[in-house]
Amino acid sequence: MSSHISQEKQEQAQVIFQNGLSLLQQGKSEEADRLFSEAYLLDPKNADVLNLLGIRSYQKQEYRNAIDFLNQANQIAPHCAPTLSNLGLVHNALFEYADALHFFNLAIKYAPNIPETHNNRGNALKGLGKITEANSAYEKAITLRPNYAEALSNQGALLLESGQTEKAITLFEKAIAANPRFAIAFNNLGNAFTQLENYEDAFQCFEQALQIHPGYLDACLNFGNSLKKCKQYTAAIDCYQHALKINPENAKTFFLLGEVYYDTGDCDLAKTYYAKSLEIYPVDLEAQIALAIAQIPKVFKSAEELGDSRNAFSQQLEFFQRNLQHQSGSIQSDKILARHPFYLAYQDENNRTLMAKLGEICSGLAQPIQAKLGAKKELTDISSKIRIGIISSFICSHPVWHAITKGWVNHLDDKQFELHIFNTNGVEDQETEKAKSRVASYMNCGTDIMVAAQTIADHKLDVILYPEIGMDTISKSLACLRLAPKQIVSWGHPETTGLPTIDFYLSSQLMESADSNDYYSEKLITLPSLGTYFEQEVVEPIKPDLQNLGINPNTPILLCAGSPSKYSPVHDHVFVQIAKKLGACQLVFFNFDKNLTAILRERLQLAFAREQLDSTQYLRFIPFLNKQEFYGLMREADLYLDTIGFSGFNTAMQALSCDLPIISIAGTKMRGRLASAILDRIGLPELICQSDTAYIDLAVEFIQNRNLLNSIKDRIAKSKAILFNDLEPIRSLEQFLIQQARK
Template identity: 35%
Template sequence: LDPGHAAAHANLGAALLDRRNPKLGATHLERALALDPSLSQAAYNLGTLKIGQRQWEAAARLFRQSLDAAPKQADAQYWLGNALMGMGDAVQARKAYQAALRIDSNLVQARWGNVMAQLPAIALLPQEQEESAAAFARELDKARTWFRTHRPSTGYQAVGSQQPFYLAYIEQDHRAVLREYGELSTSLMGAWARKVPVPAPAARREGKIRVGVVSAHIHNHSVWHAVLRGWVEHLDREQFTLEIFHVGEGRDAETEWAARQVARLHHGLGDWMAWAKAVSDGRFDVLIYPEIGMDATTVRLSALRLARVQLASWGHPVTTGLPTIDGYISAQAFEQEGSQDHYNEPLLALPRLGCSYRAYGTRPRPVDLAALGVAPGDRILLCAGNSFKYAPRDDQLYVEIARRCQPCKLLFFSAPGDLKAKLLQDRLRQVFAAADMDFDASVRFVPWLAQEQFFGLLQQAHVFLDSPGFSGFNTAMQAVECDTPIVAWEGRFMRGRFASGILGELGMTEWIAASHAGYADLVLALCDTSTNARVRQQLRERKARLFDDKATVDALATQLRGLAQGS
């Protein structure tokens, strides 16, 4: 290889990416671009690699470099849109998707992306977030009309290419619009299935009930710990044969544990079409999708009819809208009278928390608070949700908490280079400034911590603050495990009722708020030393009832038997 031959480096880099050698491939692509920045394909190839590594800014820069050299690339505009969405810039992402469609109106992934890009990860104003749901509905209707009019043979390629993930973080009833989304998704996937063709689901056979589980999160992940692990551990193998389809890439000690518990764990089968065949060939009585809406392969498979009975659960806690899903597994602690009205699927609410959650048992390691910018005497108030959980309508709540609980530090979390967290931080800073409050005196954005450090910080914290509108189940359960007092918000929908449901099961409903003023009152009350100590003691005495609830798995087994046998 001539060290100064740019095209040769570019070709070798592309070949190495095809051979799954991304590190060396990136080295040659970077060398090619250093020698000749106008090599559009090299910039494009390196950009797609950065997308896979979630290096959004670098990816966007490379796609723009590729487009500078060769402007008429619909695919480059599409991937630029994806990179911009990763950065949290929905406005510019929409422009990129629309530019792609001007070049190639049949690029269905760009058309799909433009619909999903109506939903910003971090809205800057309450009105923007509220209007984004309506914009999503309008653009979805336009896309549905286009697909029905043009009937592209590649329509199925749109499904799962992007997903309406951020819709769930808007506290509105999305049942109707998600039904339209689900019907369009199943229509597009159904057209593919009829061509293949995908065989009809098998009839029930004698013997054990065959249950398949499809998830991208069979590893150390919130969906695994919250929803699935206890089911895998305790579902009666005398009645059920259980197979897992781990469609994600990650594999760790939890994956290996899962493999030992089930009849078979499938992993690394290839693209979604290979997965569809494997699941169909399994001839399952019931398929369970612990989450639908966070992974492309899972969305595509769940939009197909691969088993006679197909169920979703609350790993992504909002109705799927898919006609191919026959029931939604939730929990009584998270639902209320009339909750069925929020779901397109029949609601199957298991007792209590609906899961057999295992305590981590992690030994806490205290955190150097000074290194986090916490001063001696500060009340530590943990805000442990992802940045997109915090809606702009609630920003004033944190101003009020900071005002009333001084001296304090509200601790939010972010990763290095997390642009969405930066958007949240900037938005909060402006709200604090408008209220004539010193943001830096009361708020810190700190790095995500390892498990033992997070447990240490939970023990050092005065209060764990539930995020209104979209609660955090795993973080709230970890707070309970560490005896950290919680102030919860009881939302309108299941996704806003995790922490309040947990407190309800503990008989501690006095710490559930229904207004901003009431929430701030409860946080201030827990800043009192004697009150805080009393609540910690209550948590120590009562928390065992939340863990290892095998009876909920027995209730799941009863539901599965009835569905599999058609009763």
């Protein structure tokens, strides 16, 4: 084609282009596109035509074509701010944020007062993890146009990810006031209300978003996510199924169906949906790691399933690791870092090798985040206080707080230690307020890993204490990074982390066995006694309505208060044999979760049926009680049967507070020795068994020998005080922290 285009053709192309614009405004996009192509063939150097072809390609998600057209337009008119801004927009869509930022900066240079450019520049900066600069860009867009709904909503989304939920809500509401038909703002507001667990308002927002835009896939999926978080699982599944009608080939929808089915304990369906997600989008690493973790059931249906699940998890982990090595380009690592095989700990096996393999993967994935963090901490001057960071989602009335963290916050010597608490977006209550009054600083570090990590790194800590790693996704992700010279985890989740970034595992002398070092990737530190300062809570027991709960007060009550996951099928025969030997007795379990409890109940019913016993004569599954009624039930119960293999700590302490005798087995791993350690401490080793048979026989003996049972209750009443308010572990921890910080 000749480089010279006649004026006649140029004018003809311009007329056709204008006709195309008119058709586009009428919603006749296909006819308009034909005219734009015709205009381009007549005059390929018309910058207006090139620009619009670029925008139309962008709208059709043909991003490389869009860049080609816009680059041609930019060569013809190199200082055209709309062209430069459009190039930035396409690079944003391709997640090429550095390139996008370059073009937005150029666009602003030539036209500094276009609000859209500043808003889109904010999106690019957010993509690059430059949160403060992104916020400023949105702020500039809003200053130029105060009722700019999109910028208000984007700034709100940024604050929401930073844990500033209330401020985010204000911005979303302003965006909706500016544009009552802005479905995206309703969707974002629904996410904010979900974060605050204000579910009814969240549901209304998602419904509003879908009324405005019935095909709004993200709003449909977030509606499902909100329902899932609210534990309305059936409704969540309906939402995701509706999303499949909007787009039957969306990998994320299948992934979320996998998530909800894993939450409800249906591993088979979870694995099916994760696999379907990967069929559509095979390079999705989050779906790959989710599929690996889904090999581990939350509650086992049989003993055979236990061994099979470990092998399948190991194989999937190796598959994931191989895929990772062949992955090209940047990886969205924060979602993968958050994944944790929480229920692996409920298998009474040595998990060190499996956890170390996952830990190696996670620490490798965390390296790009680590590289962006500021300078490392220099050792604190010996005359200064040692700066301790506590990272947790449970700075509130929660078992981890009561068992571990509260003792640190209230009793570490504030003359020697300066405490800084980083709440990873957890619930706040009266315990939180008390914690704030005890520490040098307290902050909610939000859910954005990069922002939270930089916030913590900026505090230049000497030591970081994690009360647990595994229960909270944000803490788990942060633990994959090196944010202080020394990093320590405690037993809130009683399992090794496998992470090379965690130096020490803080446990207790009474909880560990001779072989314990073999179970940890970290260096094991055993503090004296129970290793923790535990306050005795003052609770006024209220006697529950036993008859209403289906419990006969005249028949022995054996309390089984563990979560369904703690009951391994290997030990189901224990309950059957106790019932068989005693005859009349009631084994009282709790309805922790409808779906998970159903798996346990069905498994136990089968175990009883195999011995020709009617399970309804012995098994009781009752609703959760409030604390006062739970204490009242423990006062009425005859025995507390500790879970075998994964023991209970807080519940055991509460039982002994009520003088309720506990029968336990001292397991080989720390997680199987929590209650037995407490019994050892209180001087009641005769309540600690070494086998299932001994456990069964002891339970039967106590129920059949009331004098013996009452003598144990008397001994508990006289000696239980030793369990509480023990400062020796705190003083020992202080010495260890000083030693590590001054090295």
